[in-house]
Amino acid sequence: MSYINKPKVSHPSLPTNALGMTRRQYEGSMSTLCAGCGHDSVTASIIEACWGLALRPEQLVKLSGIGCSSKTTAYFVSGSHGFNSVHGRMPSIASGANAANRRLTYVGVSGDGDSLSIGIGQLVHAIRRNVNMLYLIENNGVYGLTKGQFSASADIGTKAKRGDVNSSPPIDPVLLALTLGATFVARSFSGDKAQLVPLIQAGMRHNGFALIDVLSPCVTFNDHEGSTKSYTFTREHYHAAVETDFVPRAQEIAVDYAAGESIPVSLHDGSRVILRKLDPAYDPTDRSAAYNYIETKLKHNEYVTGLIHIDETDSTEFHNLNRTAQAPLNSIPYEKLSPGRAALDKLMDRYR
Amino acid sequence: MPGLIANANRVNDFVMKFANVNGTGSASANSLIMKAIFRMGVPVTGKNYFPSNIQGLPTWYEIRVTRDGYAARASQVDIMVAMNAETYSRDVRELCSGGYLIYDSTWPRSSLLQRGDITVIEVPLAKLVNENFDGVRNRILLKNVAYAGVIAALIDVDLEVISGLLRESYGKKPKLLDSNTKALRLGYDFVKENLKSPLALRVEHMDKTRGHIMIDGNTAAGLGCVYAGATVGAWYPITPSTSLMDAFKGFCERYRVDPQTGERNFAVLQAEDELAAVGMVLGASWNGARAFTPTSGPGISLMNEFVGLAYYAEVPCVIFDVQRVGPSTGMPTRTQQSDLLICAYASHGDTRHVLLFPANPEECFYMAVQAFDIAERLQTPVFVLSDLDIGMNDWMCPDLQWDDAYRPDRGKILSAEELAGLEKFYRYVDRDDDAITYRTLPGTSSKGAYFTRGSGHNQYGGYTEDSAEYQGVLDRLKRKFANAPKYLPKPAITAAGGNEVGIVSIGSCDGAIREALDVLRRQKIDVDYLRVKAFPFNSDVESFLKSHSTVFVVEQNRDAQLKSLLTLETSVEKSKLHSILSYSGFPMSAEPIVNGIRAKLAEAPRLTAVPRKS
Numbered sequence: 018m019s020y021i022n023k024p025k026v027s028h029p030s031l032p033t034n035a036l037g038m039t040r041r042q043y044e045g046s047m048s049t050l051c052a053g054c055g056h057d058s059v060t061a062s063i064i065e066a067c068w069g070l071a072l073r074p075e076q077l078v079k080l081s082g083i084g085c086s087s088k089t090t091a092y093f094v095s096g097s098h099g100f101n102s103v104h105g106r107m108p109s110i111a112s113g114a115n116a117a118n119r120r121l122t123y124v125g126v127s128g129d130g131d132s133l134s135i136g137i138g139q140l141v142h143a144i145r146r147n148v149n150m151l152y153l154i155e156n157n158g159v160y161g162l163t164k165g166q167f168s169a170s171a172d173i174g175t176k177a178k179r180g181d182v183n184s185s186p187p188i189d190p191v192l193l194a195l196t197l198g199a200t201f202v203a204r205s206f207s208g209d210k211a212q213l214v215p216l217i218q219a220g221m222r223h224n225g226f227a228l229i230d231v232l233s234p235c236v237t238f239n240d241h242e243g244s245t246k247s248y249t250f251t252r253e254h255y256h257a258a259v260e261t262d263f264v265p266r267a268q269e270i271a272v273d274y275a276a277g278e279s280i281p282v283s284l285h286d287g288s289r290v291i292l293r294k295l296d297p298a299y300d301p302t303d304r305s306a307a308y309n310y311i312e313t314k315l316k317h318n319e320y321v322t323g324l325i326h327i328d329e330t331d332s333t334e335f336h337n338l339n340r341t342a343q344a345p346l347n348s349i350p351y352e353k354l355s356p357g358r359a360a361l362d363k364l365m366d367r368y369r
Numbered sequence: 370m371p372g373l374i375a376n377a378n379r380v381n382d383f384v385m386k387f388a389n390v391n392g393t394g395s396a397s398a399n400s401l402i403m404k405a406i407f408r409m410g411v412p413v414t415g416k417n418y419f420p421s422n423i424q425g426l427p428t429w430y431e432i433r434v435t436r437d438g439y440a441a442r443a444s445q446v447d448i449m450v451a452m453n454a455e456t457y458s459r460d461v462r463e464l465c466s467g468g469y470l471i472y473d474s475t476w477p478r479s480s481l482l483q484r485g486d487i488t489v490i491e492v493p494l495a496k497l498v499n500e501n502f503d504g505v506r507n508r509i510l511l512k513n514v515a516y517a518g519v520i521a522a523l524i525d526v527d528l529e530v531i532s533g534l535l536r537e538s539y540g541k542k543p544k545l546l547d548s549n550t551k552a553l554r555l556g557y558d559f560v561k562e563n564l565k566s567p568l569a570l571r572v573e574h575m576d577k578t579r580g581h582i583m584i585d586g587n588t589a590a591g592l593g594c595v596y597a598g599a600t601v602g603a604w605y606p607i608t609p610s611t612s613l614m615d616a617f618k619g620f621c622e623r624y625r626v627d628p629q630t631g632e633r634n635f636a637v638l639q640a641e642d643e644l645a646a647v648g649m650v651l652g653a654s655w656n657g658a659r660a661f662t663p664t665s666g667p668g669i670s671l672m673n674e675f676v677g678l679a680y681y682a683e684v685p686c687v688i689f690d691v692q693r694v695g696p697s698t699g700m701p702t703r704t705q706q707s708d709l710l711i712c713a714y715a716s717h718g719d720t721r722h723v724l725l726f727p728a729n730p731e732e733c734f735y736m737a738v739q740a741f742d743i744a745e746r747l748q749t750p751v752f753v754l755s756d757l758d759i760g761m762n763d764w765m766c767p768d769l770q771w772d773d774a775y776r777p778d779r780g781k782i783l784s785a786e787e788l789a790g791l792e793k794f795y796r797y798v799d800r801d802d803d804a805i806t807y808r809t810l811p812g813t814s815s816k817g818a819y820f821t822r823g824s825g826h827n828q829y830g831g832y833t834e835d836s837a838e839y840q841g842v843l844d845r846l847k848r849k850f851a852n853a854p855k856y857l858p859k860p861a862i863t864a865a866g867g868n869e870v871g872i873v874s875i876g877s878c879d880g881a882i883r884e885a886l887d888v889l890r891r892q893k894i895d896v897d898y899l900r901v902k903a904f905p906f907n908s909d910v911e912s913f914l915k916s917h918s919t920v921f922v923v924e925q926n927r928d929a930q931l932k933s934l935l936t937l938e939t940s941v942e943k944s945k946l947h948s949i950l951s952y953s954g955f956p957m958s959a960e961p962i963v964n965g966i967r968a969k970l971a972e973a974p975r976l977t978a979v980p981r982k983s
Contacts, residue, residue, distance in 0.1 A: 080652075108645070116601045116638060346601060351598045354625065361592075361770075
């Protein structure tokens with residue numbers, strides 16, 4: 018069988034969101050990934066995040082490259098258009114799609130091979146271009162579909178299933194994004210839904226490129242002892258420096274936050290994120306400080322998670338810089354696009 | 370002063386070549402002369418032979434004054450304006466017997482006089498300019514204008530026309546206007562006072578350029594994209610396609626910016642490479658914008674993977690390939706038609722693509738518009754195969770026309786209302802039995818949602834590894850391609866009827882072929898001519914091949930790529946086809962065509978090329 022249809026069963030008592038939709042209505046087709054794959058947990062968090070935001074499915078665009086992670090765009094929100102492109106080239110598809118219609122919500126799902134090896138050029142330039150999209154890297158340190166080769170995110174000293182030890186230094190997508198001036202950089206763990214869901218929601222609402230590096234263990238090829246991307250290692254070494262609450266637009270902040278410990282950030286659409294610092298020494302709004310903090314911790318084998326950096330001044334977002342019309346370019350009537358015959362007749366004199 | 374050798378008295382029919390140093394501002398002086406001749410009503414062509422360099426290397430500009438309106442490069446040079454000491458010896462050699470050599474005699478070169486069959490005209494340009502102007506850069510620039518003045522006097526260009534052009538260029542900068550006018554007069558007056566003028570080769574007012582313009586193909590194609598309603602352009606700079614996007618952007622800044630808000634109805638994305646450029650085009654087209662990318666050979670090589678995806682997932686995509694000399698980096702500033710095969714079959718697996726072949730800037734404009742209509746109608750990549758000669762040189766063309774009744778053919782796109790009326794939407798089901806299926810745009814309605822993928826898919830858009838489901842889609846794509854010619858421009862055929870000998874060609878060979886046909890006709894050899902405008906081939910191509918016993922395939926590459934395509938995609942007998950090839954990097958001239966045809970016909974005297982019908 019080439020694919021499995023997922024039965025659409027819904028119970029009348031399932032909770033609904035502001036659109037009257039249940040979580041089930043945000044699901045996609047059946048996953049064909051291995052049982053226990055971290056990516057399926059990320060998929061579940063995306064579904065939860067979209068349901069929580071009461072996003073209209075047709076307003077979402079799902080994009081991916083090639084690999085296990087890239088397959089997952091078929092496993093959530095089947096009412097959205099999806100584009101599973103070629104290996105490492107999803108950012109260019111996203112850039113073009115976003116140029117054509119700035120009004121939709123774009124979510125790209127990629128992996129460490131797709132993003133940090135074959136596609137690193139496109140990732141880097143999508144960050145630089147500041148395309149308004151959420152870009153998730155489901156990072157497991159290995160190539161799954163080709164059976165367990167190290168990827169560019171594999172740590173020095175990590176062991177492959179067959180015993181090889183990696184000696185090449187890893188590329189850390191979080192440090193990379195900070196270097197490039199990304200305006201929203203986060204790290205999370207597929208097993209921490211409570212942390213991941215608000216990050217996804219905030220990333221979708223951020224006006225600009227939002228990167229979330231999600232540690233998402235590969236149960237088949239990279240979950241053994243000696244691996245630094247296993248469930249066990251991740252639970253022991255990944256710690257939040259900041260907790261993020263996402264507060265949708267028009268919702269009152271109900272919880273009291275201790276002054277000095279929490280930083281409220283208003284997002285483009287009127288929603289907010291409240292950053293609660295777990296380490297008082299950490300400042301997620303200062304890019305250089307964030308970089309130094311993450312790098313120092315990495316040296317001690319500590320992986321910092323949470324919303325690591327946010328800059329909500331959106332002046333460098335692609336359409337802001339381009340001064341693109343507010344109406345989506347794909348909806349502008351032809352009459353407004355063609356200069357017409359009279360203009361052409363006049364123009365001809367320039368060429369005589 | 371040497372006495373001028375009498376030449377045949379040729380009015381409005383000769384070739385001037387300007388040998389310059391790249392980056393010295395000679396281009397504006399050369400186009401000043403060309404435009405002045407054009408404004409005198411005399412047909413003219415300008416070919417720029419420039420190096421891949423910013424400053425210092427030799428560069429040439431060739432102006433053909435052609436009362437008969439031929440568009441091709443001529444194969445001889447009558448007047449050489451030798452302004453580059455480094456290339457003197459080859460420039461002297463290139464001049465035809467009886468020709469004129471003009472050089473800067475501030476530094477006399479008696480060795481130049483060794484060729485007895487030419488006339489050397491000495492003008493102390495640097496001396497004249499240095500005596501009258503200050504500043505190194507200023508002197509270099511104005512020396513060009515001074516030789517324009519020399520030429521004007523020698524070939525009798527209307528000085529008032531040139532002055533008019535200068536006023537248009539520098540009207541708002543009186544200082545520049547003054548210095549340019551003074552430099553022009555320096556050269557002009559020197560000739561009038563010291564030399565016999567005009568030469569036997571000269572221009573006279575005509576009335577053959579009315580209703581025409583001088584424009585390059587990249588500008589015309591960029592303008593076509595604007596009129597087609599394209600809103601997204603993505604590109605990576607590459608010679609010789611760069612000026613196409615520059616033109617698009619320039620026209621958009623003029624016509625697509627809201628004067629009140631400054632908001633722009635377009636987006637130009639300068640990508641990190643050609644892989645990304647074409648990816649952006651796919652993303653934008655998939656999302657319902659008309660999008661395109663201009664590139665050249667090396668870019669096409671990089672785009673192959675995405676082109677295969679666009680073919681298989683059926684995403685419209687317009688690619689302008691302004692061809693240059695390959696393989697590899699090749700000669701980036703020279704022209705060729707050597708990307709036919711890579712474009713026709715771009716990407717791995719079974720793929721075939723629609724190609725359009727404009728022959729001149731005018732067709733670049735109209736075909737740019739057609740390319741978008743075809744790409745959206747067929748939901749497939751469309752390549753517009755221009756070349757450096759068309760793209761970067763100024764050609765005389767009829768005024769571009771526009772019909773305000775035109776509306777883009779967006780193809781089969783379902784609206785939210787149409788989707789609501791459907792029981793269920795499937796992306797690749799052939800509902801109309803024409804092999805073209807319906808698509809939907811993101812944001813329309815969740816009922817129209819589908820998953821676009823380059824992996825095996827069935828007609829419902831679902832992933833598949835089932836042979837029958839996979840083949841079903843692949844076979845429909847083949848039918849779609851077979852049906853494509855009805856949406857494509859038909860070939861242009863010039864046929865007397867009854868001729869056994871024909872020419873089949875594409876694109877910018879057209880000018881040389883038309884001229885060759887005239888030459889052959891004067892020699893009592895009549896040859897039919899079919900110019901292919903699109904691939905897959907129209908059935909007219911098949912009929913033409915069938916009805917001619919000898920067919921010359923004229924093209925600008927080494928490997929006879931058009932001939933290969935004809936043998937692969939039609940039932941023509943291979944032995945009937947004879948190649949006439951030009952792949953020097955210079956635009957084709959009529960000479961090799963005339964010679965090639967004559968030689969072949971002489972070899973086989975039984976062939977009759979004259980009409981047999983009584």
